[in-house]
Amino acid sequence: MAINFTVNGEKITTELNPLTRLIDFLRDELKLTGTKEGCGEGECGACAVFLDKKVVNSCLIPIALCEGKEIITIEGYTKTEKGKIVVQAFLDEGAVQCGFCTPGMVMSSEAILSSTKGKPTEDDVRKGLSGNLCRCTGYDHIVNAVLRASDAASKEGKNLWQ
Incomplete structure:
Protein backbone atom coordinates (compact mmCIF):
# COMPACT_ATOMS: atom_id res chain seq x y z
CA MET A 1 0.00 0.00 0.00
CA ALA A 2 1.51 3.32 -1.08
CA ILE A 3 1.45 6.15 1.45
CA ASN A 4 1.89 9.68 0.05
CA PHE A 5 2.73 12.84 1.99
CA THR A 6 5.20 15.71 2.03
CA VAL A 7 8.19 16.23 4.31
CA ASN A 8 9.71 19.70 4.41
CA GLY A 9 8.04 20.46 1.07
CA GLU A 10 9.26 17.30 -0.69
CA LYS A 11 6.70 14.81 -1.98
CA ILE A 12 7.24 11.36 -0.51
CA THR A 13 5.80 7.97 -1.40
CA THR A 14 6.59 4.92 0.68
CA GLU A 15 5.38 1.36 0.83
CA LEU A 16 6.65 0.63 4.31
CA ASN A 17 4.55 -1.24 6.79
CA PRO A 18 1.72 1.20 7.65
CA LEU A 19 2.48 0.73 11.35
CA THR A 20 6.06 1.99 10.96
CA ARG A 21 6.49 4.91 13.32
CA LEU A 22 6.95 8.32 11.72
CA ILE A 23 10.12 8.94 13.75
CA ASP A 24 11.69 5.75 12.37
CA PHE A 25 10.82 6.74 8.81
CA LEU A 26 12.24 10.24 9.25
CA ARG A 27 15.46 9.10 10.87
CA ASP A 28 16.13 5.79 9.10
CA GLU A 29 14.73 6.35 5.61
CA LEU A 30 15.10 10.10 5.10
CA LYS A 31 18.15 10.54 7.38
CA LEU A 32 16.49 13.53 9.08
CA THR A 33 18.17 12.89 12.41
CA GLY A 34 17.33 16.21 14.05
CA THR A 35 14.17 14.58 15.35
CA LYS A 36 15.28 12.65 18.43
CA GLU A 37 13.85 9.62 20.18
CA GLY A 38 13.97 10.04 23.90
CA CYS A 39 11.32 7.97 25.59
CA GLY A 40 9.46 6.39 22.65
CA GLU A 41 6.23 6.86 24.59
CA GLY A 42 5.22 10.45 23.83
CA GLU A 43 6.32 11.77 27.21
CA CYS A 44 9.50 13.75 26.48
CA GLY A 45 8.80 15.77 23.32
CA ALA A 46 12.24 15.21 21.75
CA CYS A 47 10.57 13.79 18.64
CA ALA A 48 8.19 16.71 18.03
CA VAL A 49 7.35 17.52 14.40
CA PHE A 50 4.51 19.35 12.70
CA LEU A 51 1.82 17.22 11.12
CA ASP A 52 -0.49 19.52 9.16
CA LYS A 53 0.67 22.48 11.29
CA LYS A 54 -0.02 20.73 14.59
CA VAL A 55 2.89 19.70 16.82
CA VAL A 56 2.87 15.94 17.46
CA ASN A 57 5.21 13.37 18.96
CA SER A 58 6.41 11.42 15.94
CA CYS A 59 7.16 8.35 18.06
CA LEU A 60 3.39 7.88 18.46
CA ILE A 61 2.37 8.37 14.80
CA PRO A 62 2.11 5.36 12.48
CA ILE A 63 3.17 6.29 8.96
CA ALA A 64 -0.29 5.34 7.63
CA LEU A 65 -1.75 8.38 9.43
CA CYS A 66 0.50 10.62 7.33
CA GLU A 67 -1.37 9.90 4.08
CA GLY A 68 -1.96 13.21 2.31
CA LYS A 69 -0.43 15.22 5.17
CA GLU A 70 2.33 17.79 5.39
CA ILE A 71 5.16 17.09 7.82
CA ILE A 72 7.71 19.68 8.89
CA THR A 73 10.77 18.54 10.83
CA ILE A 74 13.31 20.63 12.70
CA GLU A 75 15.47 20.60 9.55
CA GLY A 76 12.68 22.21 7.53
CA TYR A 77 11.54 24.61 10.22
Missing part, protein backbone atom coordinates in the same frame (compact mmCIF):
# COMPACT_ATOMS: atom_id res chain seq x y z
CA THR A 78 14.96 26.08 10.95
CA LYS A 79 15.27 27.16 7.31
CA THR A 80 12.27 29.48 7.70
CA GLU A 81 12.42 33.07 8.93
CA LYS A 82 10.47 32.12 12.05
CA GLY A 83 12.73 29.14 12.70
CA LYS A 84 15.84 31.27 12.47
CA ILE A 85 14.43 33.74 15.01
CA VAL A 86 13.52 30.98 17.47
CA VAL A 87 16.89 29.24 17.15
CA GLN A 88 18.76 32.53 17.62
CA ALA A 89 16.69 33.25 20.73
CA PHE A 90 17.62 29.81 22.13
CA LEU A 91 21.29 30.57 21.51
CA ASP A 92 21.09 34.08 22.96
CA GLU A 93 19.39 32.84 26.13
CA GLY A 94 21.70 29.87 26.67
CA ALA A 95 18.72 27.56 26.32
CA VAL A 96 20.81 24.84 24.68
CA GLN A 97 23.18 22.58 26.54
CA CYS A 98 23.46 18.96 25.41
CA GLY A 99 21.01 19.71 22.60
CA PHE A 100 19.02 16.49 22.79
CA CYS A 101 15.74 18.17 23.74
CA THR A 102 16.33 21.28 21.63
CA PRO A 103 14.61 20.20 18.38
CA GLY A 104 11.43 19.30 20.25
CA MET A 105 11.61 22.45 22.34
CA VAL A 106 12.04 24.59 19.22
CA MET A 107 9.10 22.90 17.48
CA SER A 108 6.93 23.32 20.57
CA SER A 109 8.03 26.96 20.79
CA GLU A 110 6.70 27.52 17.28
CA ALA A 111 3.38 26.00 18.32
CA ILE A 112 3.23 28.34 21.32
CA LEU A 113 4.08 31.41 19.27
CA SER A 114 1.55 30.48 16.59
CA SER A 115 -1.26 29.77 19.03
CA THR A 116 -0.71 33.09 20.83
CA LYS A 117 -0.18 35.07 17.62
CA GLY A 118 3.39 35.79 18.70
CA LYS A 119 2.43 37.32 22.03
CA PRO A 120 2.74 34.56 24.64
CA THR A 121 2.75 35.21 28.35
CA GLU A 122 5.21 33.37 30.57
CA ASP A 123 2.32 31.15 31.66
CA ASP A 124 1.48 30.36 28.01
CA VAL A 125 5.08 29.30 27.44
CA ARG A 126 5.30 27.15 30.56
CA LYS A 127 2.04 25.39 29.71
CA GLY A 128 3.04 24.97 26.07
CA LEU A 129 6.37 23.39 26.98
CA SER A 130 4.88 21.10 29.62
CA GLY A 131 5.13 18.03 27.36
CA ASN A 132 8.86 18.50 26.82
CA LEU A 133 11.62 17.30 29.13
CA CYS A 134 15.06 18.86 29.55
CA ARG A 135 17.63 17.41 31.91
CA CYS A 136 20.45 19.91 31.38
CA THR A 137 19.56 23.52 30.80
CA GLY A 138 16.57 24.06 33.02
CA TYR A 139 13.33 25.52 31.88
CA ASP A 140 13.86 29.18 32.77
CA HIS A 141 16.35 29.66 29.91
CA ILE A 142 14.00 27.93 27.50
CA VAL A 143 11.00 30.00 28.63
CA ASN A 144 13.09 33.15 28.24
CA ALA A 145 14.11 32.03 24.74
CA VAL A 146 10.50 31.74 23.59
CA LEU A 147 9.69 35.17 25.05
CA ARG A 148 12.83 36.59 23.38
CA ALA A 149 11.75 35.17 20.01
CA SER A 150 8.42 36.95 20.40
CA ASP A 151 10.18 40.21 21.28
CA ALA A 152 12.68 39.86 18.43
CA ALA A 153 9.95 39.57 15.83
CA SER A 154 8.12 42.56 17.32
CA LYS A 155 11.29 44.70 17.35
CA GLU A 156 11.76 44.04 13.65
CA GLY A 157 8.40 45.70 13.10
CA LYS A 158 6.62 42.53 12.14
CA ASN A 159 4.91 39.75 13.90
CA LEU A 160 5.41 36.59 11.88
CA TRP A 161 2.96 34.67 14.02
CA GLN A 162 -0.16 36.68 13.28
Whole structure:
Protein backbone atom coordinates (compact mmCIF):
# COMPACT_ATOMS: atom_id res chain seq x y z
CA MET A 1 0.00 0.00 0.00
CA ALA A 2 1.51 3.32 -1.08
CA ILE A 3 1.45 6.15 1.45
CA ASN A 4 1.89 9.68 0.05
CA PHE A 5 2.73 12.84 1.99
CA THR A 6 5.20 15.71 2.03
CA VAL A 7 8.19 16.23 4.31
CA ASN A 8 9.71 19.70 4.41
CA GLY A 9 8.04 20.46 1.07
CA GLU A 10 9.26 17.30 -0.69
CA LYS A 11 6.70 14.81 -1.98
CA ILE A 12 7.24 11.36 -0.51
CA THR A 13 5.80 7.97 -1.40
CA THR A 14 6.59 4.92 0.68
CA GLU A 15 5.38 1.36 0.83
CA LEU A 16 6.65 0.63 4.31
CA ASN A 17 4.55 -1.24 6.79
CA PRO A 18 1.72 1.20 7.65
CA LEU A 19 2.48 0.73 11.35
CA THR A 20 6.06 1.99 10.96
CA ARG A 21 6.49 4.91 13.32
CA LEU A 22 6.95 8.32 11.72
CA ILE A 23 10.12 8.94 13.75
CA ASP A 24 11.69 5.75 12.37
CA PHE A 25 10.82 6.74 8.81
CA LEU A 26 12.24 10.24 9.25
CA ARG A 27 15.46 9.10 10.87
CA ASP A 28 16.13 5.79 9.10
CA GLU A 29 14.73 6.35 5.61
CA LEU A 30 15.10 10.10 5.10
CA LYS A 31 18.15 10.54 7.38
CA LEU A 32 16.49 13.53 9.08
CA THR A 33 18.17 12.89 12.41
CA GLY A 34 17.33 16.21 14.05
CA THR A 35 14.17 14.58 15.35
CA LYS A 36 15.28 12.65 18.43
CA GLU A 37 13.85 9.62 20.18
CA GLY A 38 13.97 10.04 23.90
CA CYS A 39 11.32 7.97 25.59
CA GLY A 40 9.46 6.39 22.65
CA GLU A 41 6.23 6.86 24.59
CA GLY A 42 5.22 10.45 23.83
CA GLU A 43 6.32 11.77 27.21
CA CYS A 44 9.50 13.75 26.48
CA GLY A 45 8.80 15.77 23.32
CA ALA A 46 12.24 15.21 21.75
CA CYS A 47 10.57 13.79 18.64
CA ALA A 48 8.19 16.71 18.03
CA VAL A 49 7.35 17.52 14.40
CA PHE A 50 4.51 19.35 12.70
CA LEU A 51 1.82 17.22 11.12
CA ASP A 52 -0.49 19.52 9.16
CA LYS A 53 0.67 22.48 11.29
CA LYS A 54 -0.02 20.73 14.59
CA VAL A 55 2.89 19.70 16.82
CA VAL A 56 2.87 15.94 17.46
CA ASN A 57 5.21 13.37 18.96
CA SER A 58 6.41 11.42 15.94
CA CYS A 59 7.16 8.35 18.06
CA LEU A 60 3.39 7.88 18.46
CA ILE A 61 2.37 8.37 14.80
CA PRO A 62 2.11 5.36 12.48
CA ILE A 63 3.17 6.29 8.96
CA ALA A 64 -0.29 5.34 7.63
CA LEU A 65 -1.75 8.38 9.43
CA CYS A 66 0.50 10.62 7.33
CA GLU A 67 -1.37 9.90 4.08
CA GLY A 68 -1.96 13.21 2.31
CA LYS A 69 -0.43 15.22 5.17
CA GLU A 70 2.33 17.79 5.39
CA ILE A 71 5.16 17.09 7.82
CA ILE A 72 7.71 19.68 8.89
CA THR A 73 10.77 18.54 10.83
CA ILE A 74 13.31 20.63 12.70
CA GLU A 75 15.47 20.60 9.55
CA GLY A 76 12.68 22.21 7.53
CA TYR A 77 11.54 24.61 10.22
CA THR A 78 14.96 26.08 10.95
CA LYS A 79 15.27 27.16 7.31
CA THR A 80 12.27 29.48 7.70
CA GLU A 81 12.42 33.07 8.93
CA LYS A 82 10.47 32.12 12.05
CA GLY A 83 12.73 29.14 12.70
CA LYS A 84 15.84 31.27 12.47
CA ILE A 85 14.43 33.74 15.01
CA VAL A 86 13.52 30.98 17.47
CA VAL A 87 16.89 29.24 17.15
CA GLN A 88 18.76 32.53 17.62
CA ALA A 89 16.69 33.25 20.73
CA PHE A 90 17.62 29.81 22.13
CA LEU A 91 21.29 30.57 21.51
CA ASP A 92 21.09 34.08 22.96
CA GLU A 93 19.39 32.84 26.13
CA GLY A 94 21.70 29.87 26.67
CA ALA A 95 18.72 27.56 26.32
CA VAL A 96 20.81 24.84 24.68
CA GLN A 97 23.18 22.58 26.54
CA CYS A 98 23.46 18.96 25.41
CA GLY A 99 21.01 19.71 22.60
CA PHE A 100 19.02 16.49 22.79
CA CYS A 101 15.74 18.17 23.74
CA THR A 102 16.33 21.28 21.63
CA PRO A 103 14.61 20.20 18.38
CA GLY A 104 11.43 19.30 20.25
CA MET A 105 11.61 22.45 22.34
CA VAL A 106 12.04 24.59 19.22
CA MET A 107 9.10 22.90 17.48
CA SER A 108 6.93 23.32 20.57
CA SER A 109 8.03 26.96 20.79
CA GLU A 110 6.70 27.52 17.28
CA ALA A 111 3.38 26.00 18.32
CA ILE A 112 3.23 28.34 21.32
CA LEU A 113 4.08 31.41 19.27
CA SER A 114 1.55 30.48 16.59
CA SER A 115 -1.26 29.77 19.03
CA THR A 116 -0.71 33.09 20.83
CA LYS A 117 -0.18 35.07 17.62
CA GLY A 118 3.39 35.79 18.70
CA LYS A 119 2.43 37.32 22.03
CA PRO A 120 2.74 34.56 24.64
CA THR A 121 2.75 35.21 28.35
CA GLU A 122 5.21 33.37 30.57
CA ASP A 123 2.32 31.15 31.66
CA ASP A 124 1.48 30.36 28.01
CA VAL A 125 5.08 29.30 27.44
CA ARG A 126 5.30 27.15 30.56
CA LYS A 127 2.04 25.39 29.71
CA GLY A 128 3.04 24.97 26.07
CA LEU A 129 6.37 23.39 26.98
CA SER A 130 4.88 21.10 29.62
CA GLY A 131 5.13 18.03 27.36
CA ASN A 132 8.86 18.50 26.82
CA LEU A 133 11.62 17.30 29.13
CA CYS A 134 15.06 18.86 29.55
CA ARG A 135 17.63 17.41 31.91
CA CYS A 136 20.45 19.91 31.38
CA THR A 137 19.56 23.52 30.80
CA GLY A 138 16.57 24.06 33.02
CA TYR A 139 13.33 25.52 31.88
CA ASP A 140 13.86 29.18 32.77
CA HIS A 141 16.35 29.66 29.91
CA ILE A 142 14.00 27.93 27.50
CA VAL A 143 11.00 30.00 28.63
CA ASN A 144 13.09 33.15 28.24
CA ALA A 145 14.11 32.03 24.74
CA VAL A 146 10.50 31.74 23.59
CA LEU A 147 9.69 35.17 25.05
CA ARG A 148 12.83 36.59 23.38
CA ALA A 149 11.75 35.17 20.01
CA SER A 150 8.42 36.95 20.40
CA ASP A 151 10.18 40.21 21.28
CA ALA A 152 12.68 39.86 18.43
CA ALA A 153 9.95 39.57 15.83
CA SER A 154 8.12 42.56 17.32
CA LYS A 155 11.29 44.70 17.35
CA GLU A 156 11.76 44.04 13.65
CA GLY A 157 8.40 45.70 13.10
CA LYS A 158 6.62 42.53 12.14
CA ASN A 159 4.91 39.75 13.90
CA LEU A 160 5.41 36.59 11.88
CA TRP A 161 2.96 34.67 14.02
CA GLN A 162 -0.16 36.68 13.28
